Amino acid sequence: MLQIVPSLWFGDNNCEEAVNDYVTIFPNSRISQMVYYPNENLSEHFVGMAGKVITAEFCLNGQKFIGLDGGPIFHFSEAIxxxxxxxxxxxxxxxxxxxxxxxxxxxxxxxxxxxxxxxxxxxxxxxxxxxxxxxxxxxxxxxxxxxxxxxxxx
The missing domain is CATH 3.10.180.10 (2,3-Dihydroxybiphenyl 1,2-Dioxygenase, domain 1)
Structure with a gap:
């Protein structure tokens, strides 16, 4: 069955903090995986991202989400x-x-x-x-x- 998974871009590079916070708030929640930007050999587009989250896979009350630290280009709005x-x-x-x-x-x-x-x-x-x-x-x-x-x- 096709699953639709919300993907969240954390524009303030606080994905890891948010994910850790959310899994404590909602029951039946867990972090499946957290992948980080490497500390070396980053292209010019990712300068300053070393150690930040490339992808976080997590579930909140059974609903799968993906999160990432993407930098300040985009931020959440009330539209979602x-x-x-x-x-x-x-x-x-x-x-x-x-x-x-x-x-x-x-x-x-x-x-x-x-x-x-x-x-x-x-x-x-x-x-x-x-x-x-x-x-x-x-x-x-x-x-x-x-x-x-x-x-x-x-």
Whole structure:
């Protein structure tokens, strides 16, 4: 079966730190492989990359990812995010605490982590919780999603 694997370019050359951090946050996670740029014989395009990560293969809760240190040419944007479907309010609080590091980016369950990657931390029944205009209005006013407030907004 074809697997689609997200590949993450860490523009601040902090791939190794991010991968090590992510595998401590998510259950069923591990680092499969970490390959580094050599210390010698790098072409002019890779000057300053010695010891940085060429590729990191890792799984977060069973989902395979690839990461790399690519230098400052590209950075993450909010155009791409990863959704964490939480079982309950406690899980929302847990992931919010672990991942939200840019308060001005918080909106409707979206957060940005310290590596610039965006996440959507939502209840696994989010579709059911935005059935009415009142629920949608309540959701749009939230930063961290509060399930009980969406339920009450029916």
């Amino acid at each position: 995010s990863f959704t964490i479907e939480c079982q309950d309010q406690a899980e929302i609080y847990y992931y919010w605490e672990k991942l939200s590091h840019v308060p001005e980016s918080e909106q409707c369950g979206w957060v940005k982590d310290r590596y610039g990657l965006s996440w959507q931390i939502v209840p696994n029944n989010i579709a059911e919780l935005q059935q009415t205009d009142a629920q949608i209005k309540a959701l749009m006013s939230m930063k961290k999603i509060i399930i009980s407030e969406l339920e009450a907004a029916k």
